[in-house]
Amino acid sequence: xxxxxxxxxxxxxxxxxxxxxxxxxxxxxxxxxxxxxxxxxxxxxxxxxxxxxxxxxxxxxxxxxxxxxxxxxxxxxxxxxxxxxxxxxxxxxxxxxxxxxxxxxxxxxxxxxxxxxxxxxxxxxxxxxxxxxxxxxxxxxxxxxxxxxxxxxxxxxxxxxxxxxxxxxxxxxxxxxxxxxxxxxxxxxxxxxxxxxxxxxxxxxxxxxxxxxxxxxxxxxxxxxxxxxxxxxxxxxxxxxxxxxxxxxxxxxxxxxxxxxxxxxxxxxxxxxxxxxxxxxxxxxxxxxxxxxxxxxxxxxxxxxxxxxxxxxxxxxxxxxxxxxxxxxxxxxxxxxxxxxxxxxxxxxxxxxxxxxxxxxxxxxxxxxxxxxxxxxxxxxxxxxxxxxxxxxxxxxxxxxxxxxxx
Numbered sequence: 001x002x003x004x005x006x007x008x009x010x011x012x013x014x015x016x017x018x019x020x021x022x023x024x025x026x027x028x029x030x031x032x033x034x035x036x037x038x039x040x041x042x043x044x045x046x047x048x049x050x051x052x053x054x055x056x057x058x059x060x061x062x063x064x065x066x067x068x069x070x071x072x073x074x075x076x077x078x079x080x081x082x083x084x085x086x087x088x089x090x091x092x093x094x095x096x097x098x099x100x101x102x103x104x105x106x107x108x109x110x111x112x113x114x115x116x117x118x119x120x121x122x123x124x125x126x127x128x129x130x131x132x133x134x135x136x137x138x139x140x141x142x143x144x145x146x147x148x149x150x151x152x153x154x155x156x157x158x159x160x161x162x163x164x165x166x167x168x169x170x171x172x173x174x175x176x177x178x179x180x181x182x183x184x185x186x187x188x189x190x191x192x193x194x195x196x197x198x199x200x201x202x203x204x205x206x207x208x209x210x211x212x213x214x215x216x217x218x219x220x221x222x223x224x225x226x227x228x229x230x231x232x233x234x235x236x237x238x239x240x241x242x243x244x245x246x247x248x249x250x251x252x253x254x255x256x257x258x259x260x261x262x263x264x265x266x267x268x269x270x271x272x273x274x275x276x277x278x279x280x281x282x283x284x285x286x287x288x289x290x291x292x293x294x295x296x297x298x299x300x301x302x303x304x305x306x307x308x309x310x311x312x313x314x315x316x317x318x319x320x321x322x323x324x325x326x327x328x329x330x331x332x333x334x335x336x337x338x339x340x341x342x343x344x345x346x347x348x349x350x351x352x353x354x355x356x357x358x359x360x361x362x363x364x365x366x367x368x369x370x371x372x373x374x375x376x377x378x379x380x381x382x383x384x385x386x387x388x389x390x391x392x393x394x395x396x397x398x399x400x401x402x403x404x405x406x407x
Contacts, residue, residue: 017337017360018336018337018338018340018341018359018368019337019359019360019361024038024348024354024356025038025039025040026038026039026047026049026354027039030060030065031060032060033049033052033054033057033059033060033377034048034049034050034052034057034375034377034378034382035047035048035049036048036049036354038348038352038354045352046352047348047352047353047354048352048353048354048378048382048385048386049354050353050354050355050372050373050374050378050386051354051355051356051370051371051372051373052373052375053216053246053247053248053373054247054248054250054375055219055220055247055248055304055328055373055375056219056220056248056250056294056300056301056304056375056376057250057300057375057376057377058219058248058249058250058251058290058293058294058300059250059251060250060377061250061289061290061293063289063290063292063293064250064251064286064287064289064290064293065286066289067282067285067286067288067289068282068283068285068286068289069282070285071091071281071282071284071285071286072282075089075091075281075282076281077280077282078277078280079092079277079278079279079280079281080278081277081278082274082275082276082277082278083110083267083273083278084274087277087278088278089278089281089284090281091281091282091284091285091288092110092278092279092281092284094284094288095110095284095285095287095288095291096108096109096110096255098288098291098292099243099255099257099291100257102218102224102225102226102257102291102295103226103227103229103230103235103241103243103257104226104230104235104236105235105241105257105258105259106258106259106260106263107257107258107259107260107262107263107264108255108256108257108258108263109121109255109256109263109266109267109273110253110254110255110278110279110284111253111254111255111256111272111273111276112252112253112254112276112277112278112279113244113246113252113253113254114143114215114242114243114244114245114246114247114253114254115142115143115254116143116254116272116273116276117143117242117243117244117254117255117256118141118143118144118146118147118213118242118254119143119146119147119150119272120147120266120270120271120272120273121147121211121240121242121256121266121270122134122144122147122148122151122180122182122211123146123147123148123150123151123270123272124151124265124266124269124270124272125151125180125209125211125240125262125265125266126147126148126151126153126155126180127150127151127152127153128265128269129153129178129180130178131154131174131177131178132151132153132154132177132178132179132180133153133154133155133156133173133174133177133178133179133180134148134151134153134154134155134156134179134180134182135155135156135158135166135169135170135179135180135181135182135208136148136155136156136157136158136182136183137157137158137160137161137182137183137184137194138157138158138159138160139160139184139187139189139190140182140183140184140213141184141188141213141215144182144184144213148182154177156169156173160187161192161194161195163195163198163199163202166181166199166202167202167205167206170202170205170206170208171206173206175206175207178209179203179206179207179208179209180208180209180210180211180239181199181202181203181208181209181210181211182211182213183199183210183211183212183213184212184213184214184215184216185212185213185214185216185217185221185227185228185229186214186216186217186220186221186228186327186328186329187216188215188216188329188371189329189331189358189362189363189369189371190323190325190329190331191323191325191326191327191328191329191330191331192323192325192326192327193228193325193326193327194212194228196212196228196229196232196234196238197232197234197237200234200237200238203237204237209239209240210237210238210239210240211238211239211240211242212229212238212240212241212242213242213243214226214227214228214229214241214242214243215242215243215244215247215254216247216327216329217243218243218244218247218248218249219247219248219249219290219291219294219301220248220301220304220328221301223298224294224295224296225248225291225294225295225301226241227241227243229241239258239259239262240256240257240258240262241256241257241258242254242255242256242257243255243256243257245283245287245290245291248294249287249290249291249294250286250290251283251286251287251290252279252283252287253279253283253284253287299376300376303376304328304374304375304376305328307374307375307376307378307383308328308330308374310374310380310383311330311372311374311383311386311387312324312330314383314387315330315332315387315390318387318390318391318394318401319401319402319403320332320390320391320394320401320402321333321400321401321402322372328373328374329371329372329373330371330372330373330374331358331369331370331371331372332369332370332371332372332390333367333368333369334357334368334369334370334399335366335367335368335369335399335400336368336399337357337359337360337365337368339368339397339399340357340358340359340368340369340370341357341359342397343357343370343393343397343399344356344357344370346393347389347393350389351385351389353385353386353389355370355371355372356370356371357369357370358370358371372386
């Protein structure tokens with residue numbers, strides 16, 4: 001085999017299909033988010049970011065920055081190793097206590113990312129519990145899928161958010177086998193929300209554990225930002241709540257919150273925890289400051305809701321199709337990979353708007369989209385500019401509109 005030729009042919013095929021991904025070289029300026037500098041080869045230009053998962057702008061919050069500066073000045077940069085050898089610092093311990101309190105659990109366990117927390121926790125639980133069967137929602141994140149696969153446990157895929165299908169599959173399983181139902185609260189590509197209560201009811205009925213991924217919900221929902229389960233008063237019914245520090249909390253890292261025994265079990269058996277360097281103390285300190293702030297402040301959440309509603313109303317007025325969902329995620333549907341990338345590139349080049357195209361394999365072919373995430377720091381002028389640009393490009397590209405566009 002000619003290895004380089006093979007690599008090139010596969011990459012060329014991605015380009016031909018419109019699915020080749022290009023990094024946007026952005027230089028952010030502290031305090032100016034969502035504005036950034038696009039460091040393009042043909043000259044830098046100012047852009048407004050509309051697709052960040054820093055949903056509330058907490059990556060720029062003065063409390064977060066001050067905590068990180070203070071930690072660097074106090075203890076230095078790196079953690080010094082794995083948590084077991086030399087990498088556990090007081091900042092890690094304090095953050096785990098803050099997260100356990102956030103979710104009303106006995107304990108929490110930090111990981112280097114949300115991806116790793118899912119991979120390590122699900123992989124460990126499913127592999128170490130003898131005979132465990134994992135019931136996984138069909139649209140679960142890649143990190144959950146990889147963790148379940150890695151466990152080599154029996155797995156059953158149930159139709160997305162379909163309670164009847166889940167119950168049928170639970171009923172068909174060995175009643176004596178340990179069971180784990182893995183699902184998300186907010187699904188990141190369509191923005192829909194799981195029926196958490198009803199899933200917990202089925203878990204109780206069939207003696208199953210529950211594993212809820214709240215990465216696109218923590219910070220954003222509930223009176224203290226603990227997620228959809230908090231908003232609906234269901235945190236106590238979930239065996240494991242998994243979250244991230246890299247989205248609404250604005251920093252980096254992942255975690256699980258559960259009973260003291262379960263967290264200790266994962267800590268003791270998960271290779272993805274045992275053999276990796278701990279988060280820098282400054283990151284842990286910044287994350288803790290973000291969690292603390294969002295526990296007591298609803299201002300960011302309320303403003304974000306208003307911004308999301310304003311963008312949705314504008315899209316509806318123009319007849320630009322977007323998935324109607326109860327979350328903060330606005331998937332604007334294009335349905336063609338080449339057009340989706342063209343619109344994204346043109347928004348960046350001609351309008352100073354950055355929205356990354358979402359194409360296959362992240363979403364099924366034919367459902368290509370622009371995933372818009374309004375935040376409290378987007379101004380009315382930002383929204384007007386975005387809507388005007390989309391209106392012009394929808395006309396230029398002859399992309400389908402919904403019927404009410406003629407009104």
